[in-house]
Amino acid sequence: MAPVMLELDCLEKRFGKSIAVADVSFSIGKGEFIALMGPSGCGKTTTLRMIAGLDKPTGGEIRLWGRRLNEDEPWEREAPLVWQNYALFPFLSVRRNVEFGLKQRSVSAAARKKKADEWLARLGIAELAERPVDQLSGGQRQRVALARALVIEPEMLLLDEPLSALDPHLRVRMQAELVRLHRQLKITFVYVTHHQSEAFAMADRVVIMNDGRVQQIGTPQEIFRRPVNRQVAEFIGGNNILPGTIVEAKEDIVKVRTAFGEVWAVRTLAVKPGEQALVIVAADRIELDNSPTGQGNEVTARVATLEFVGATVTVFLETDDGSELQVQRPLHEMEGGKLQVGRSFVARWPAEHGFLLAA
Amino acid sequence: MKPRVRTGWLLFGYTVIVFAFIFAPMVTIAVFSFNADRFPSLPWAGFSLTWYQAVFADPTIARGLANSLIVAGATAVISTLLGLGAAYVDYRYRFFGKAVYTALMTLPPTIPVVILGLAMLTFEGRIGMTGTLSGIVAGHVVLCMPFALALVRLRLADLDPNLEAASWNLGATRWTTMRDVIIPFCFPAIVAALFLTAAISFDEYMIAWFVSGLNETLPVRLLAMLQGQVSPRINAVGTMVFAVSIALVVVAQLLIGRRLRLRAAGGER
Numbered sequence: 001m002a003p004v005m006l007e008l009d010c011l012e013k014r015f016g017k018s019i020a021v022a023d024v025s026f027s028i029g030k031g032e033f034i035a036l037m038g039p040s041g042c043g044k045t046t047t048l049r050m051i052a053g054l055d056k057p058t059g060g061e062i063r064l065w066g067r068r069l070n071e072d073e074p075w076e077r078e079a080p081l082v083w084q085n086y087a088l089f090p091f092l093s094v095r096r097n098v099e100f101g102l103k104q105r106s107v108s109a110a111a112r113k114k115k116a117d118e119w120l121a122r123l124g125i126a127e128l129a130e131r132p133v134d135q136l137s138g139g140q141r142q143r144v145a146l147a148r149a150l151v152i153e154p155e156m157l158l159l160d161e162p163l164s165a166l167d168p169h170l171r172v173r174m175q176a177e178l179v180r181l182h183r184q185l186k187i188t189f190v191y192v193t194h195h196q197s198e199a200f201a202m203a204d205r206v207v208i209m210n211d212g213r214v215q216q217i218g219t220p221q222e223i224f225r226r227p228v229n230r231q232v233a234e235f236i237g238g239n240n241i242l243p244g245t246i247v248e249a250k251e252d253i254v255k256v257r258t259a260f261g262e263v264w265a266v267r268t269l270a271v272k273p274g275e276q277a278l279v280i281v282a283a284d285r286i287e288l289d290n291s292p293t294g295q296g297n298e299v300t301a302r303v304a305t306l307e308f309v310g311a312t313v314t315v316f317l318e319t320d321d322g323s324e325l326q327v328q329r330p331l332h333e334m335e336g337g338k339l340q341v342g343r344s345f346v347a348r349w350p351a352e353h354g355f356l357l358a359a
Numbered sequence: 360m361k362p363r364v365r366t367g368w369l370l371f372g373y374t375v376i377v378f379a380f381i382f383a384p385m386v387t388i389a390v391f392s393f394n395a396d397r398f399p400s401l402p403w404a405g406f407s408l409t410w411y412q413a414v415f416a417d418p419t420i421a422r423g424l425a426n427s428l429i430v431a432g433a434t435a436v437i438s439t440l441l442g443l444g445a446a447y448v449d450y451r452y453r454f455f456g457k458a459v460y461t462a463l464m465t466l467p468p469t470i471p472v473v474i475l476g477l478a479m480l481t482f483e484g485r486i487g488m489t490g491t492l493s494g495i496v497a498g499h500v501v502l503c504m505p506f507a508l509a510l511v512r513l514r515l516a517d518l519d520p521n522l523e524a525a526s527w528n529l530g531a532t533r534w535t536t537m538r539d540v541i542i543p544f545c546f547p548a549i550v551a552a553l554f555l556t557a558a559i560s561f562d563e564y565m566i567a568w569f570v571s572g573l574n575e576t577l578p579v580r581l582l583a584m585l586q587g588q589v590s591p592r593i594n595a596v597g598t599m600v601f602a603v604s605i606a607l608v609v610v611a612q613l614l615i616g617r618r619l620r621l622r623a624a625g626g627e628r
Contacts, residue, residue: 054524074527081528087521091543100539104530152530 002029005065005188006051006156012059013046013212020046022212024060030155033182033189035203037196039235043212044192048158051190053077075104080149081158084165086141088133094144095120095129101152119147139170146181156188163198175201196236200224208232225282230357233280240286240325242279243359246271253351259323263297265354276359283314283328285353288345296350301325303341315339317347385601392594410595420596423580427561430492430576434499435557441500442507442552447541449508450515451523465505475502476569483570490572498566503559507552510615514548515541551614558607562600 006028013021021043028034036044049055050062053074062069069077080101088097098116107115120126123143128136133144142162149157159178163171179202182189193199199206200220208215208223216228227233233241244258254267256279265279292298301317304324308314313334317325325347392411396404414420445464449457467475479498480489488494522544526536542549564578571579581596 052528054528073532074524075530075532079528081525083521083525085519085521087519087525089522089525089540089543091546100526100531101529103539104535148529 002031004028005030005032006190007063007066008047008051008060009063010060011047011050011057011062013043013050013055014058019212021050021057024209024212024214026207026214026217028188028190031186031188033179033191033202033204035191035193035199035206036209037193037199037206038209038215040194042209044194044207044209045160046212047209048081048160048190048192052079052081052158054081078152078154079156079158080152080154081160082142082145082149082162084161086145086165088141088144088148090132090134092133093129094125094131094133094136097133097144098147098151100148105152115151116147119151120144123147138166139174142166142174150181150185154187156190159189159191161193162191164193164195171198178202208235210235226355227280227357230278230359233278233357238283238326238328240279240281240283241357242281244277244279246273246275246277249273254356256356259321260299260301260319260325263299263354264351265356266352267356269356269358271356278357278359279354280357281349281354283326286325286327286347286349288315288327288329288334289348290346292346293348296348297354299325299347300344301347302344303339306339306341313339315345317345388594389598389601391591392598394591394594397591410591413590413592414595414599417592419575419580420577420592423575423577426492426495426571426574427577430495430499430567431557431561433492433496434503434560435553437496438500438503438556439507439511439549439552441504442509442556443511443542443545443549445504445508446511446515447537449512450518464508467501468505472502472563472565476566479566480569489570490574492574494570495567495574495576498570499560499563502563502566503556506559507556510548510552510555511545514545518544547614551611554607554611554614558604558611561607562604 004027008024008026011021011024012019024043024047036047038044046055050057053069053072053076057070064077089100092100095113095116098119099112102112102115117126117129120129123146125140125143125147128140128144133141136144142165145162162178163174166174175198178189178191182202191199191203200223203220205217206220206223207217210231215232216223218226223232224236224238227236227239230241233239242256242258242260242263244256244263246254247257247262248255249267249272252267253264254271254277255262255264256277258279263279265281269277271277292300299317299319301319303315304318305316306313307316308331311331312328313331315327315329315334317327319325327347390403393406393408394403395407395409449461449464454460476498479494479501483489483494483497488497518541522540523536526540527533531539562578564576564582567576568579568582575583577596577600581593581600584590584593584596
């Protein structure tokens with residue numbers, strides 16, 4: 001584990017009576033790529049703005065290398081931000097935009113120009129140096145914004161939904177480029193997004209926020225496989241959440257009565273028979289078969305709708321009483337015409353792929 | 360198709376008539392300023408620069424013109440600076456009594472200039488500023504600042520609030536952000552405000568008449584001449600004053616218009 005660089009300690013931000021951020025605590029290691037993720041209004045951007053000094057915390061502490069940062073003005077911090085709308089200076093050329101931070105640091109005109117040109121070249125937009133920024137495309141503005149932030153050689157880069165204004169094709173390319181930059185520069189990236197795909201594709205660790213609070217912190221795999229509560233499970237998607245009543249509790253597994261009948265799941269909570277709980281089953285852990293085999297948990301249901309995304313197909317199954325179950329399978333498994341709306345299948349998953357969360 | 364064409368011509372004719380009404384008196388003055396005859400009557404007695412020669416020969420007019428230019432220049436600079444500051448405060452901060460602050464800032468042009476002039480005379484008389492050029496400048500700044508404020512405020516309304524934060528984020532303090540972001544962004548409005556306030560000051564005679572004393576500005580001199588006798592020299596002076604004012608206003612309009620065109624083209628964001 002890299003040495004701890006930035007610590008947020010019980011951070012709180014109130015705007016009047018409403019609380020934007022409450023009791024947020026986590027630390028970021030040097031050189032880490034960390035993503036703050038959550039629905040809009042969850043407090044992720046406010047947290048980022050507090051790191052940049054643009055919003056002042058109303059409680060708690062931010063520490064950089066152990067030193068309290070709360071009272072430092074934004075211009076005293078070295079934490080450049082890449083803005084969602086890029087916030088480029090419209091009255092300056094591309095090169096002068098990139099030079100801006102250097103000018104504030106009293107770098108000589110010649111050295112500024114040289115450095116700015118180096119970074120423009122590094123981001124593949126050297127030929128745009130003389131252009132006014134209002135003649136650039138979204139992707140080009142994005143690169144200028146990155147160059148403008150990175151030219152001051154910070155030890156930490158803040159990114160606020162930087163890709164959300166780009167079209168999907170470009171977004172994927174910029175994702176790869178950001179990961180490459182992060183690897184080359186070895187500096188800390190703090191990345192705010194509401195897109196699970198962006199956060200999970202790029203970040204070393206993801207902080208899931210909701211209602212101003214941290215819900216879960218972990219690697220993308222940890223969060224994807226083991227959401228800690230219902231909100232996270234719903235937010236990251238791809239999970240079946242089956243409310244039920246415990247029927248039987250053994251040492252490490254439990255039997256739960258759900259809308260799909262009785263299913264077995266791993267006993268991840270200390271529950272007793274009669275109590276309520278949620279059984280979480282990842283959609284990609286469920287197999288589809290033509291007939292029951294009597295092994296694992298089995299549910300018979302009809303295909304209600306189908307969704308094809310790339311090489312994955314999501315099958316929405318519906319039982320007679322209207323309960324829904326989603327199953328994700330690789331497309332090739334499902335080819336050959338057997339997948340049709342209205343057809344019945346047996347959905348099957350072994351007990352160890354279901355686990356309990358508090359209801 | 361046809362009714363539309365007719366409406367177009369009607370509107371065109373209407374516009375021509377409106378402009379004719381507005382400009383006819385001024386055109387008359389300009390035309391008769393070149394008339395050889397001393398009475399403004401038709402038929403025209405022939406082209407002549409006599410009245411202009413007479414004007415330039417008159418030292419009181421030359422001094423009036425010099426005074427007017429000094430006052431207009433000083434007024435333009437001071438009221439634009441104050442207007443910029445006031446507009447920035449309005450853009451940047453929210454505070455108790457802001458509505459009152461904004462109302463007070465924009466109030467002066469709604470006060471009849473006679474009242475404003477009289478008030479200036481009384482006040483400046485007490486502090487010994489009457490009869491000085493700075494006294495006239497002070498009065499004109501009160502009148503002109505709201506126009507500068509309005510122009511800069513219009514421009515600031517287009518400023519993405521993130522730009523200021525982006526500037527701080529890149530290491531610029533509040534002051535350097537003012538220098539490197541706010542002023543460059545507002546530059547067209549600032550220049551427009553300079554020209555417009557200069558034009559307003561150059562034309563203004565009421566406040567100037569009250570407080571100028573012996574330091575007459577050109578419009579005050581003109582008024583004095585009118586009260587004495589009706590001389591075609593007045594036409595010549597009037598034409599020159601009009602030419603200077605319209606030039607200032609046109610430059611201001613061009614600068615404002617350039618900004619609007621840019622915005623219409625979706626260029627600025």
